[in-house]
Amino acid sequence: MAMSSNGNMPEIRPPPNRKKDIFDPQKMVRVDERAREAPFETATTFPELVKYLTTGLVNDVEKVRALFMWMGSHQHLSTVYWDASEDSPIGCWQLQSMGRLSYNDFFVRLCKEANLPCVAIQGVVKAMHYAVGMRDEELKSFQGEWVAVYVAKGWRLIVPIWAFSAVAGFTDGNWMEVERDGEAVFQRDESFPGQHITHLNDDYFLTDPNRLIFECFPEKQEWQLLKEPWSFEKFADVPLCHIQYFEQDMSIIGKFSGRLKSENGKCEIKLKEKPGMFFGYRLFYNVTESGKELSNDTKLDRYVLYKTESGTFGFEVRFAAAGVYKLQVNGGVRRDTFDMICEFRMTCDEPMKDCRPLPINPLIGFGPNSTTKEGGLKAESHTQAVVNFRKEEGTTITFKILKPVNVQTRLFHNEISSNELQKCIDQQPWANGKQIRITVLVPQSGEYALQINTRDEDHLASDAYENVCNYLLTNDNEDTAPQKVKEKMRAMRDAKQRVVQMDPKKIEAITKIKIPSKKLHDIMMATLLMIGKWEGFVKDWAKVCKVLEIKGNQSVQSRVRRFRVKTADTDVCFKARSICENYFDDENASDDADAQDTFCDWVQKAVVAKETVSELENYLPPGTDYEDDVFISSDEA
Template sequence: MGAACPCLFNTVHPDSVEIHLPPTEVDYPAPVPNTTERYLTKKIQWFEDYDPNIGSDDVDNDVDEREIAKADIDHHARTVPKSELNSFDQLIKYLDKPIKGRQTRDEMMVRIILVWLSNQEVEQFVTGEGTDKTPLGFLSLLGQRRSTYSTFFTVLCRVADVQCAQIHGVCKAGDYQPGDTNVDNLTCLWNAVYIQDSWRIIHPYWVCRSVFGKRSSGWIKLEEDGKAIGQRTKAAAGVIKNAFKEYYIMPDTSQFIYRCHPDNKEWQLLRSPISRETFLKQAYLLPPFWVMEMKLLSKNACCLHSSGKTLTLTFETSKETANAINLDYEFLLKEGSAQTEDENEMLKPESMPRLVTKIRNASEWNFDIQFPIEGIYKIVIFDRTEGCRLIPFNPGKLGFGPGPESDRAGLLLPSHRNGIITIDQNKPTNLRFLLASDTYKSLNVKTELVNFDLKDSKSSVERVIEKDKKELKIITNIVQNGDYGLRISTGTGGDLEELTVVCNYLITTSNKLSREKANQRVARRKLPSSIESGTVIQIQENIIRCIKDNILENDSDIENAQRKLDVLQIRKDIHDAFLRNHLGTIEKTINNVKTSLYERIFRKAIQELDNRAKELRSS
């Protein structure tokens, strides 16, 4: 029971850990409940719109007062050069650059370390020498599963002079199912950092990594949001991916105790610690439950026993969020917990009555559950509210949208410069790149379409290299509503496994990610289609419409359309130069193309014009 999340969390068994650290160091403060409750007394001053050209007239102004943008801090952490990973002091010195001397430096350092750590693809370091002597060696240990994120985080914090304790306990994660009491496979490590005179919980692994698409077998799905299903669940191992989750950076300890229970009760950091038995018996509540400000009004237990045929679960949301929340559910029967003939009947959805009634009363939700046969049931309650969505995958330092990496790979003049593409369900969408003339013949391209829970097997993506046009065409067809990640990898070798990701897109069927008005969205969405196949007049008309609808002229989509006009004009100039066969015209055209932004696209044409010019000079 609880608010479900499509990503799960692995636990770590201590026997697999090679590097051991003392849980605390000498002179560390004792673990006591937070004196400042959930929030820090001194807030970090993040400035989202930092302008470096605006400074203070006070030359003696303390370094703490300089504005700092959260995005800049995260970018700094994600772009650490590999050359800085040869020593811990070297890495921390680099991470410390933008925050050194600030009053809230320790809080910022914790975040910077976690952002950096979450950006590391540890699988790429598997073949390296595993050692605890350097950050590079430690990444190899992580890739080889010979150490833990908690241990690496502890080392980094202590080198950075941030007091960091390592906590051993059990977590409801991995293969955990509500009602499990065997904790042998639930052992886990996490941390606490001492910030502003209080210990604060950090779960580095859950901040950095998630298992997406994992499903358990052994259940019969009876119903999903009012629809009879009658299907046995199939096990899926899932895929471990990087996924930065801020919730596990200094979470409320009264919430965290629903996920993790330390061996030492003092590290619960609660005024009223609970026993291991209570921890295992209480409801299985995940972060979305707390984020949506929900309360469990019925019995706080993960296992409920009903002597009758019905049971009611009651939740309450805050009045502020009540109208924005849309709760759904899955209702399942454990295989083998009922008579075989009864279970077989449950696999016939056409003969099954509706078993769960979802009743909404202002800010209160009631789930009235009926049990047609005796057995063990499970209900998973989750939120389908648009806007509370997980990104399909972590794009790393590339982010979403074309940039320098795609340009260097020879993918030029993209039809979609915005990293977020809003599309219509079941309507194929084309993305195009012009290809550099010196690479298009040997270029290999791989495209991957990823949705966050890996369940959609019907949506598709295909790519076509049109060598006559020197264009890469990528066709996506999204069958189900939702958010999808598109990865584009390129290389010039024959091995598709050796290709490098050069561009990511976030493709969505929802307009929630757009802050524009409807008329602006309509005008903007006409631009890519006109860029792809429209005439010069059509592109010009769509640009004018966008500007008329108050989309700025320096908008990336408008600028991209203007670039397409430039390319079309250059193609026309080249064509005309060949037709006129006039030396002066050809030389002028060659000079114009060479000095333009599009020289890489037209290198072959430039060479052909050069040859024609030589022929004219010698004739």
């Protein structure tokens, strides 16, 4: 066991493995039962209690589990024992119930009696009164404690107060729920102090450091137990991620921030799709911070666009009124048992111009997803949620038919009846019945929702149709598309030039690094993917360095110079984005930036250019070469 410099306890460093590697609840049943059933008389002295709890246990994980379970199972002392010594487990429980002893101090004492190294940690905690995105100064006032215990050859984190108690139902009265899963709510929470409850929550037992850092920020950086420590600014800025976010291995795509600012009256968040799960949302308005109530005629239903595309799902919020909002993302394996996943604060200074609700806001959202395939269809021509159309031109969407189904299509608009729009849709079987083509020719500009429903061929009842896919059709980008494409292509070209002109010595310096940081490896993985290397190859750092050492026409710089947006594989771009988007920056890399930031900037600009072209290409004049320097530079001042 490596010791710290003072020689009194093990060296403080990140644990060698994760909670799941050392703790299996199913293997602790016997330990838990024995701790819960501990006779009262064993708690009269610490030595006697520890001896009872730990006798026969084979390792220190079992020992700390026994102590933890005993504390969590014996919180309800209904009798006062006047003769109990304060230096006994019974006496300590009585002190704790009177507020004279913390869960933390009690647990540290138990561990030390069992010869388990245990340290109390102080710091900032996102406890009951915390709201996502709150000001740094206010957050710093939330001081709390937790512990680190040394078991299984590493320091492990436990939060006794959260593991053994909670406050249920607390609300500060500042938030008004305005929309939930496409339905208007318009209900303000009443202020309620909450109800203190005792329970046993295993989520705060041996919690992995990379998870607890989202909620607890220690005063001493070493107790983060992370290879790459967080700053307080990052701790304050991240989204509020609930237990399900970690248990379901969710991943936020794009800027990893819980403080979002609207652009053109909109905010968008995106997460990696999780097969087998359903998702929903709740949108809240902060009356206090916004400085005013929403007017009764401001019904914010159908202002959140829920969409799935390219292995992601997300929510685009349109703001009809300025103010401070909170978006709560929920999910679960069943639609009737959603849990909170994550939350974001959204600030809108200027509402969206001509902000109108969506034509519909379906429960399954917009864009092809797992429900589409379960309903017998697979999208072939359009895999995105939003389809851009040109005025007076038909838009054809093609599906592969996976099983015998009847297909029903409907078109919706805010001002034109669905019955009237039915004549704008034509659906035809194709490829000997293996495909179906749906062509839409809308009568005027604006937004439309195309709803696609299916039923099995042997279910002929009209109510047997189920919604399996939806598209939002719009031509809002028709006039601005060329300029948007030029801007993104120009940014990509400039980032490419910075890579090409970079001093090769900077790349050579990377090859000298034997053990890279996660950030460096991620960025170089994404870069090599973009220039044609396969994923399994780039996971090996030694192989990455070999590629970086290549000179001449096959060097990384030469291959970046030859990169073309038009021929870039969409799936590869998505994969590159998912690997290193947490390092993306809104600012351009400077000419003197280090190699990793220069490469990251190029990956970001190239991926965004590909996404923009894929979305808006049909608005460009036929035959446009959007990678031609003349096209890119034509509007440059």
